[in-house]
Amino acid sequence: MIAIRRINPWRVLLYVVMSLVAIFYLLPVFLLLITSFKSFEEVSLSRMWDMPQGIYFESFERAWSGAELEGGPRGMGGSFINSMRLTIPATILSCLVGSLNGYVLSKWKFTGADTLFTVILFGMFIPYQSVLVPLVLVLREMGLYGTISGLVMIHVIYGIPITTLIFRNYYAGVPTELVEAGKIDGANFWRIYRYILLPLSLPGFVVVAIWQFTSIWNEFLFGLIITNKPEASPVTVALQNLAGSQFTQWNVQMAGALIVAMPTLLVYIFLGKYFLRGLLAGSVKG
Amino acid sequence: MTTMTPPVPPRRREHISMDQWYAFLVIIPAILAIGVFVYGFIGWSVVVSLTDRNNLNLSQPAPFVGLENYYDVFRTARFQTNMRNLVVFTGLFLGSSLFMGLTLALMVDARIKAESFFRSVYIFPMALSFIVTGVVWQWMFAPGNWQNGDPTGLNLLFNKLGLPFLMRSWTADNAVVPSWSIEGLKTKIGIPSAMIPVVIAAVWQMSGYVMAMYLAGLRGIPDELREAARVDGATEWQLFRFITLPMLQPITLSAVIVLGHISLKIFDLVAVMTGGAPGNNTEIPGLYMYEITFKANKFSQGAAVATVMLIIVALLVVPYLRYSRAQEVER
Numbered sequence: 183m184i185a186i187r188r189i190n191p192w193r194v195l196l197y198v199v200m201s202l203v204a205i206f207y208l209l210p211v212f213l214l215l216i217t218s219f220k221s222f223e224e225v226s227l228s229r230m231w232d233m234p235q236g237i238y239f240e241s242f243e244r245a246w247s248g249a250e251l252e253g254g255p256r257g258m259g260g261s262f263i264n265s266m267r268l269t270i271p272a273t274i275l276s277c278l279v280g281s282l283n284g285y286v287l288s289k290w291k292f293t294g295a296d297t298l299f300t301v302i303l304f305g306m307f308i309p310y311q312s313v314l315v316p317l318v319l320v321l322r323e324m325g326l327y328g329t330i331s332g333l334v335m336i337h338v339i340y341g342i343p344i345t346t347l348i349f350r351n352y353y354a355g356v357p358t359e360l361v362e363a364g365k366i367d368g369a370n371f372w373r374i375y376r377y378i379l380l381p382l383s384l385p386g387f388v389v390v391a392i393w394q395f396t397s398i399w400n401e402f403l404f405g406l407i408i409t410n411k412p413e414a415s416p417v418t419v420a421l422q423n424l425a426g427s428q429f430t431q432w433n434v435q436m437a438g439a440l441i442v443a444m445p446t447l448l449v450y451i452f453l454g455k456y457f458l459r460g461l462l463a464g465s466v467k468g
Numbered sequence: 469m470t471t472m473t474p475p476v477p478p479r480r481r482e483h484i485s486m487d488q489w490y491a492f493l494v495i496i497p498a499i500l501a502i503g504v505f506v507y508g509f510i511g512w513s514v515v516v517s518l519t520d521r522n523n524l525n526l527s528q529p530a531p532f533v534g535l536e537n538y539y540d541v542f543r544t545a546r547f548q549t550n551m552r553n554l555v556v557f558t559g560l561f562l563g564s565s566l567f568m569g570l571t572l573a574l575m576v577d578a579r580i581k582a583e584s585f586f587r588s589v590y591i592f593p594m595a596l597s598f599i600v601t602g603v604v605w606q607w608m609f610a611p612g613n614w615q616n617g618d619p620t621g622l623n624l625l626f627n628k629l630g631l632p633f634l635m636r637s638w639t640a641d642n643a644v645v646p647s648w649s650i651e652g653l654k655t656k657i658g659i660p661s662a663m664i665p666v667v668i669a670a671v672w673q674m675s676g677y678v679m680a681m682y683l684a685g686l687r688g689i690p691d692e693l694r695e696a697a698r699v700d701g702a703t704e705w706q707l708f709r710f711i712t713l714p715m716l717q718p719i720t721l722s723a724v725i726v727l728g729h730i731s732l733k734i735f736d737l738v739a740v741m742t743g744g745a746p747g748n749n750t751e752i753p754g755l756y757m758y759e760i761t762f763k764a765n766k767f768s769q770g771a772a773v774a775t776v777m778l779i780i781v782a783l784l785v786v787p788y789l790r791y792s793r794a795q796e797v798e799r
Contacts, residue, residue, distance in 0.1 A: 422599055
């Protein structure tokens with residue numbers, strides 16, 4: 183018996199459309215890759231879409247180390263390190279804070295706890311422009327203006343709404359009977375957290391960690407305002423400076439963009455499932 | 469562990485209250501931080517917007533001027549242009565992202581081959597910074613001297629592919645279509661052409677997100693529902709129109725809120741892609757606030773612009789938060 187599959191023209195159209203859209207999504211990445219791996223001699227706007235003659239790392243070297251001595255741009259290497267020193271501690275602290283808040287607001291609800299949660303949640307929607315000036319003044323008073331520690335603190339604080347939201351929803355899925363059983367066995371607030379909730383929390387921590395890592399790494403406005411000197415600026419600000427400089431060849435800008443994109447893209451490639459869960463947690467409430 | 473529920477023993481009161489005390493203790497820092505850094509600072513900004521302050525030296529008093537800063541800002545052609553751009557950007561960005569997201573979700577959900585490949589390709593831009601997106605798309609949309617046979621970026625690609633009629637001036641085009649004048653307004657009403665590339669870049673970045681949301685929604689619709697309707701003789705279009713679409717309504721609402729608030733406070737993408745140019749044709753309040761506050765030291769006017777932004781976002785978000793809170797209580 184030979185089954186002859188009829189070709190459904192609608193299915194063909196479906197694949198054609200989906201492939202065209204996929205090309206639209208991949209085209210900028212294609213340009214990013216072919217440009218940043220070209221040698222300086224090959225770089226010309228009229229040959230923008232030509233494939234590189236070989237694999238060259240000159241653009242990356244220039245983007246990373248800069249060419250300040252020749253009057254060129256500042257390198258992004260230092261800022262890359264800054265971003266790491268900023269993003270990693272802020273992510274870890276955010277996870278801890280969010281987990282504890284979520285625990286209280288899901289398993290130890292007091293009168294008004296839900297209203298309080300909504301009030302906290304509003305914080306994630308505000309335009310940060312409406313807190314910038316007081317923020318600068320207060321950080322200056324605290325001696326944290328222009329420092330990485332200041333930025334860490336800001337990201338942890340303004341991360342409270344989203345991290346609390348994700349953990350609160352996550353813990354809502356843990357049966358309350360488990361907590362009740364713990365109470366009956368005489369465990370207190372901390373022991374219930376430590377021995378019942380925390381061991382179940384790994385996926386929650388992964389989702390929140392990825393979310394915070396990605397958003398803090400990619401953040402720009404706070405980095406721009408709070409770091410007043412290039413030595414302290416995060417990598418997004420450094421890229422903007424590089425791209426805004428007239429002395430920067432565009433292949434160097436593209437290499438810089440790839441350097442900034444790499445860490446979060448790697449997270450997406452290897453932990454895509456959790457990345458997606460974070461995205462959806464941030465959008466579908468309750 | 470809980471297969472047999474024992475009768476609940478009478479609890480010792482002080483034990484419970486101790487735990488409640490811990491719970492409160494744990495949540496206090498969050499309350500304080502949000503109270504000060506969100507609500508306190510917003511209040512402070514509003515106060516600054518009602519005074520006349522051109523420096524950040526707090527020991528110098530700033531006279532109270534009421535709503536004068538708001539009046540001054542709204543009267544400028546620049547801010548009126550900003551608001552027009554914001555409406556245009558938000559409308560086009562929201563509409564396109566929702567359409568694109570729903571279409572992609574329906575296609576990916578149609579039992580296709582290589583589903584995970586397509587899904588991953590459509591979502592990955594979400595992992596990128598708006599700064600990266602801005603830098604790359606800025607070069608894609610660099611028009612070159614295309615009228616004189618020297619195109620660059622997408623124009624060059626279109627030309628090579630034999631599609632020269634697609635060539636545009638993109639971010640360098642300072643036209644506003646249709647450019648209506650309205651009595652009392654200092655800006656022209658219409659769509660600034662240079663805004664289109666910015667919208668395309670934003671849709672490129674965010675529509676995969678909308679797709680992921682719709683996909684989660686589609687997977688949540690029970691198959692029996694569609695089967696039952698099919699048995700009753702419903703066409704595929706009727707299925708979509710009267711079952712799928714209504715079931716996806718909550719998703720659409722979430723998507724509008726999430727994309728809407730991102731759109732209303734957009735800053736980075738525009739700052740990198742166009743910097744507000746040409747003229748102020750792509751400038752939006754988020755960028756304007758930054759420019760007048762941190763470059764021109766007009767702190768009071770900057771605070772007024774920030775407050776206007778906050779009010780616009782709140783008009784969108786607060787009803788939604790109240791609504792979802794009411795829903796949660798219902799459940």
